[in-house]
Amino acid sequence: MRATSQASLSKSDNILYRKKNKSFSKILKENYELYLFLLPAFMYFIVFRYWPMYGLQIAFRKFNGAMGVWGSPWVGLKNFRNFFDSYYFWILIKNTIGITLYSILVGFPMPIIFALMLNEVHNDKFKHFIQTVSYAPHFISTVVLVGIIIAFLSPTTGVINHIIVALGGEARPFMIMAGWFKRIYVWSGVWQNMGWSAIIYIAALSGIDPQQHEAAVIDGANRFERIWHINIPGILPTIIVLFILNMGSIMDVGFEKVYLMQNPLNFEASDVISTYVYRTGLIDADFSFSTAVGLFNSIINFIILIIVNMISGKTSEISLW
Numbered sequence: 380m381r382a383t384s385q386a387s388l389s390k391s392d393n394i395l396y397r398k399k400n401k402s403f404s405k406i407l408k409e410n411y412e413l414y415l416f417l418l419p420a421f422m423y424f425i426v427f428r429y430w431p432m433y434g435l436q437i438a439f440r441k442f443n444g445a446m447g448v449w450g451s452p453w454v455g456l457k458n459f460r461n462f463f464d465s466y467y468f469w470i471l472i473k474n475t476i477g478i479t480l481y482s483i484l485v486g487f488p489m490p491i492i493f494a495l496m497l498n499e500v501h502n503d504k505f506k507h508f509i510q511t512v513s514y515a516p517h518f519i520s521t522v523v524l525v526g527i528i529i530a531f532l533s534p535t536t537g538v539i540n541h542i543i544v545a546l547g548g549e550a551r552p553f554m555i556m557a558g559w560f561k562r563i564y565v566w567s568g569v570w571q572n573m574g575w576s577a578i579i580y581i582a583a584l585s586g587i588d589p590q591q592h593e594a595a596v597i598d599g600a601n602r603f604e605r606i607w608h609i610n611i612p613g614i615l616p617t618i619i620v621l622f623i624l625n626m627g628s629i630m631d632v633g634f635e636k637v638y639l640m641q642n643p644l645n646f647e648a649s650d651v652i653s654t655y656v657y658r659t660g661l662i663d664a665d666f667s668f669s670t671a672v673g674l675f676n677s678i679i680n681f682i683i684l685i686i687v688n689m690i691s692g693k694t695s696e697i698s699l700w
Contacts (some may be wrong), residue, residue, distance in 0.1 A: 438671035451667075458671035467655060475651040478637075479629045481565045487625055489573045491618060494580035495606055513574025525639040528567055529554060555644035564640060579621070580614055587613040619697045627684030630676045652676050 407414060433448075438458055440451040462468060493513065500506040519527075531537050532553040540550040553559045587610060595605045634653040641649040652672060660669030692698035 435670065435674055437667050438674045440667055442667040442670075454667075458668045459675060461668060462672050462675065467650070470647070471650060471652050471655050474648060475630055475632055475653075478561055478564060478632050478651065481561050482568060483625050483629070485565050486569045486572070486576075487622065489569050490576035491580055491614075493573055494577040494584060494614075495610055497577065497581060498584045498610065499602065499606070510574065513577070515574075516571040517575035519571065521633075521635040522639065524567065524571060525636060528563060528640070532563070554640070555642060557645045557648035560640065560645045560648040564636065568636075579617060583614040583617040584610060615695075616697050619691055619695055620699065623684065623687050623691055623699055626687040627680055629683055630680045 437448060437451070439453060439455055440448070441454050441457075442448070442451045497506060497509060500509065516524075531539050534540055534550045534552045537550075539553070544550055553563060591609050592605055595609060600608070630652065632651045632653055634657060637649055637651055638654055638657070641654065653676075656669045656673050656676075659665045659672065688698045688700070
């Protein structure tokens with residue numbers, strides 16, 4: 380029996396060894412359908428994600444359209460130094476990080492709370508109604524959303540100001556008040572994306588074994604205790620992964636919404652890196668400088684992503700890689 384088991388083990392080891400040492404051409408030939416299936420996605424990333432990186436060298440040149448990318452003179456880190464020494468540098472950093480941190484602080488836990496609450500609803504019709512209502516704002520375009528915000532907050536015709544006046548207050552021009560910009564931007568984003576962002580948490584909650592809840596009920600655990608000790612630990616890996624991804628885009632604030640909400644009176648609070656890149660690159664036609672600013676933004680995001688992922692891996696053993 381021992382000899383037979385040893386022979387079977389050695390045979391399986393040989394099979395594994397042959398599989399590991401197969402040439403790529405043989406693997407490609409055996410699984411060519413799968414590689415053909417992946418080809419469109421692969422080409423998409425090559426053409427639209429990696430090939431444009433060729434233009435990043437503009438950040439280190441004084442770009443001249445007539446001379447082309449390679450013909451433009453090399454200036455090294457001059458464009459980066461000009462950005463660091465500019466008047467706008469700290470204003471842009473403060474506004475960009477301030478809006479993003481506010482969005483994470485408010486917008487990240489809201490879908491989790493919403494998913495946990497929705498998971499406790501046992502009336503299927505009511506649950507589907509709430510899901511539909513919460514998902515719908517996600518499909519509103521940014522232009523329409525900003526139009527709704529402006530209409531609702533109008534000092535003369537806006538519903539919000541009518542309510543404030545009815546309660547004895549004074550109408551306020553919220554959209555031109557710099558102090559209100561971050562709040563309007565963040566909370567409107569929470570309203571628009573909370574239901575859609577909760578989908579992944581609802582899916583994770585559906586994967587939790589119901590027997591855990593049955594055992595907890597037998598042990599006398601109430602609903603809140605079951606949520607705290609079963610549901611939250613069950614979706615914790617999903618929460619951590621999405622938190623890492625959110626922290627990896629801490630320097631990214633959506634251009635469209637900020638630009639549409641921006642006006643000269645709230646400019647001090649609404650000018651962020653993405654709008655600055657648009658202004659210097661497309662309006663002022665300073666392509667080298669705007670590319671340097673955009674590259675700086677991407678590098679900071681990449682560094683933060685690596686640091687947060689490393690900390691998460693060491694503390695919770697959950698990470699992206």
